[in-house]
Amino acid sequence: MFDEDSRLKLFLYAAIFLTVLGYTGRYVGLEPLHNQFLVFAVWAYILFIDNINYRFSGSSLAVSRTGEFLVLALWSLAISCVFELLNLRLGAWYYTGQPATISTRWLGLALGRASFLPGLFITAELLKTFGLFRGLKSNPVPVTRRMLRCSYYTGAVLLLLALAAPGLFWPLAGCAFFFLAEPLNYRLGVASLLREWEGGLPGKTLRLASAGLVCGFLWNAWNTAAGAQWGYLLKFPGPEAFGLPLPAYLGFALFALQAYSLYSLASSLRGGRTWEEGAWPMPGRLPGLRAQYASALFIIVTFYITCRAVDAHTIRLYIAWI
Numbered sequence: 001m002f003d004e005d006s007r008l009k010l011f012l013y014a015a016i017f018l019t020v021l022g023y024t025g026r027y028v029g030l031e032p033l034h035n036q037f038l039v040f041a042v043w044a045y046i047l048f049i050d051n052i053n054y055r056f057s058g059s060s061l062a063v064s065r066t067g068e069f070l071v072l073a074l075w076s077l078a079i080s081c082v083f084e085l086l087n088l089r090l091g092a093w094y095y096t097g098q099p100a101t102i103s104t105r106w107l108g109l110a111l112g113r114a115s116f117l118p119g120l121f122i123t124a125e126l127l128k129t130f131g132l133f134r135g136l137k138s139n140p141v142p143v144t145r146r147m148l149r150c151s152y153y154t155g156a157v158l159l160l161l162a163l164a165a166p167g168l169f170w171p172l173a174g175c176a177f178f179f180l181a182e183p184l185n186y187r188l189g190v191a192s193l194l195r196e197w198e199g200g201l202p203g204k205t206l207r208l209a210s211a212g213l214v215c216g217f218l219w220n221a222w223n224t225a226a227g228a229q230w231g232y233l234l235k236f237p238g239p240e241a242f243g244l245p246l247p248a249y250l251g252f253a254l255f256a257l258q259a260y261s262l263y264s265l266a267s268s269l270r271g272g273r274t275w276e277e278g279a280w281p282m283p284g285r286l287p288g289l290r291a292q293y294a295s296a297l298f299i300i301v302t303f304y305i306t307c308r309a310v311d312a313h314t315i316r317l318y319i320a321w322i
Helices: 004-028 037-057 067-091 102-114 116-129 145-164 168-189 193-198 203-225 246-272 291-313
Strands: 093-096 229-232
Touching: 004 037, 037 093, 037 102, 037 116, 067 093, 067 102, 067 116, 067 145, 067 246, 067 291, 093 145, 102 116, 102 291, 116 203, 116 246, 168 193, 168 246, 193 203, 193 246, 203 229, 203 246, 246 291
Parallel strands: none
Antiparallel strands: 093 229
């Protein structure tokens, strides 16, 4: 319906509108704008950064690959919900100040979760646009069957430790799925960081990790400014930034790598199509429409179960306003 120039302008105007609306509500104290400030801030950021990517490189995720952008947002919602369900056992974070109105609460949680992967990957594209780690070479990492098996075992052990003794080992869940997903991605022939390392190309890995750090600081800054917030059950020595110890921000770098691997694995249900420009198609027989329908059903059911579980166990304080 809209060409790229029209979408570029539309998304820029939307970013400006969300920025004005969110910050006005934040400083005036107008509800539910103040309560849901993070949602306005994060989506304005995504659309602004995507505009910058397009203007400097001639291509961007939201403007040039709008369909993939929407699919990415849906899978961001699903993957975030999986971690929310894991958190019922891990007890790593909690929510306060959530709206008592269920429609406002669930919509805010949905939009927030749907923004995580787009925010990470569009930030990684920005770093690539400005040449960070471009052309960087390293010694190739030989990927063998033994290495793939060891990766499976490592991921399984890390996840089991986190679930068995979350008080001691819950941070291990922040990288367990990376070790579980990457060997599958490599064998399926979809986008894989292992394949990048095998070719001596560490740039994508470093950009994703850097994007995780940037987004980690931004998410926590916006979180502290919003009425509806999350909190951490962390006890690390040293200085803090936005309620989180500085060393803990390294977890966002690991989360970015894990998120990339998990979304690449999900892309196998669509023949390897993903958010990246020029992604290789998955070899062999491609999944049919049943995989698409199953994916949609998984996202819907997971979101509903997660919302009910978070309402019952993770939210510590509800608020209402007149």
